[in-house]
Amino acid sequence: MRKLLFAFGTRPEAIKMAPLIREFRKYPDVFEMLVCVTGQHRQMLDPVLALFEIVPDIDLDIIRPDQDLSDITSSVLKGMQGVLQKVIPDLVLVQGDTTTSMAAALAAFYRRIPVAHVEAGLRTHHMLSPWPEEMNRSIIGRIATWHFAPTARAKQNLMDENVPEDRICVTGNTVIDALQWVIARLKSSGEMIRQMDALLLRKGFDIRRLDIHRRLILVTGHRRESFGEGFNNICHAISDLSLAHPDVDFVYPVHLNPHVRKPVHEILGDRTANGNVFLLEPLDYLPFIYLMSNACLVLTDSGGIQEEAPALGKPVLVMRDTTERPEALEARTARLVGTDRENIGKVVSTLLTDKNSYRAMSKAINPYGDGHASERIVAFIRTLT
Numbered sequence: 001m002r003k004l005l006f007a008f009g010t011r012p013e014a015i016k017m018a019p020l021i022r023e024f025r026k027y028p029d030v031f032e033m034l035v036c037v038t039g040q041h042r043q044m045l046d047p048v049l050a051l052f053e054i055v056p057d058i059d060l061d062i063i064r065p066d067q068d069l070s071d072i073t074s075s076v077l078k079g080m081q082g083v084l085q086k087v088i089p090d091l092v093l094v095q096g097d098t099t100t101s102m103a104a105a106l107a108a109f110y111r112r113i114p115v116a117h118v119e120a121g122l123r124t125h126h127m128l129s130p131w132p133e134e135m136n137r138s139i140i141g142r143i144a145t146w147h148f149a150p151t152a153r154a155k156q157n158l159m160d161e162n163v164p165e166d167r168i169c170v171t172g173n174t175v176i177d178a179l180q181w182v183i184a185r186l187k188s189s190g191e192m193i194r195q196m197d198a199l200l201l202r203k204g205f206d207i208r209r210l211d212i213h214r215r216l217i218l219v220t221g222h223r224r225e226s227f228g229e230g231f232n233n234i235c236h237a238i239s240d241l242s243l244a245h246p247d248v249d250f251v252y253p254v255h256l257n258p259h260v261r262k263p264v265h266e267i268l269g270d271r272t273a274n275g276n277v278f279l280l281e282p283l284d285y286l287p288f289i290y291l292m293s294n295a296c297l298v299l300t301d302s303g304g305i306q307e308e309a310p311a312l313g314k315p316v317l318v319m320r321d322t323t324e325r326p327e328a329l330e331a332r333t334a335r336l337v338g339t340d341r342e343n344i345g346k347v348v349s350t351l352l353t354d355k356n357s358y359r360a361m362s363k364a365i366n367p368y369g370d371g372h373a374s375e376r377i378v379a380f381i382r383t384l385t
Ligand code: UD1
Pocket: 010, 011, 012, 040, 041, 042, 043, 044, 045, 064, 065, 066, 067, 069, 072, 097, 098, 099, 100, 132, 133, 222, 256, 257, 258
């Protein structure tokens, strides 16, 4: 396994692949590494590459405005065909559950090149939730030769699907490696914090507001299965909450997907005038984690944020009906609240007003990793060389 090809294309894949790439770089005599980005994301991908000092060797640049799933799949498949023909890697590494990951794995399979799956084995067992990610991840699970499962439960899910145990390695999630790296950067100097404050101010949120007994709720959302009614409900819930809790700031870096931006700006645009709803452009990873570390609560449907928030001791309310990350639910630092307007309002209000409920959810836990996942993955792949 000397020649490794890392294939990824979206913001969360980049965040979770970056620490792994940095770890592999420590062994230049053992591995030849090539990074191929599909460019499924662009504005949301490039700052992550810059932060972690990753310069792609190949960029398929497939992004088109509002492209659909078949477009992404076919562009990645076709693009990867050419890359694999040219590069002929010994192993292709993909991460998670995006369409980039699924199509890149499929392209490798068509050329009979082994695939290693980072963040393998997460399952909701509901093919339409998250959609299309549950199917994407399952397909990659069928294709992959090597499975890096973040938790024991993920390993069990794979074994329930008859993946041989010696093909699975429990590693923790590389997102915790990335998170710890970023936290260390944030703590490195007062100057860094001043830079973050200034950056957030430029983006539209003055974090000094929190000095005068205000609280911050961080919001994100982008799941395809919630487009339409679900998203409208989420936005109305935030609108209701902003009126009911004028002492709380709701800061929402809005995903670039037009199906997200339209309802968010239509429903919440007016609320920004009320003074406690802040709709920002997507934030780079460093300021985003800085913001999260200053939040009292996180309201999200994101996969990665469900893993980061518990590590930071932030209660996380998951605006979905299912999750493939049940570990934080069991530890009671995360709760599924669905996309029902009243339910979201009720649960958030309780946490804002009932100190005991809040305290019960705000313990720091790390079910998703200890910050050494990348080392374990590299050590495992070294045994294959
Ligand atoms: C994708 C992944 C999802 C992942 C999410 C992380 C699929 C099918 N979806 O969803 O699993 O959780 O990324 O954020 O793989 N756009 C831009 N610039 C960007 C990114 C997106 O303009 O940097 C716009 C484009 O109009 C694009 C649209 O958003 O067509 C949707 O992007 P896409 O990658 O298809 O889906 P996401 O909702 O980002």
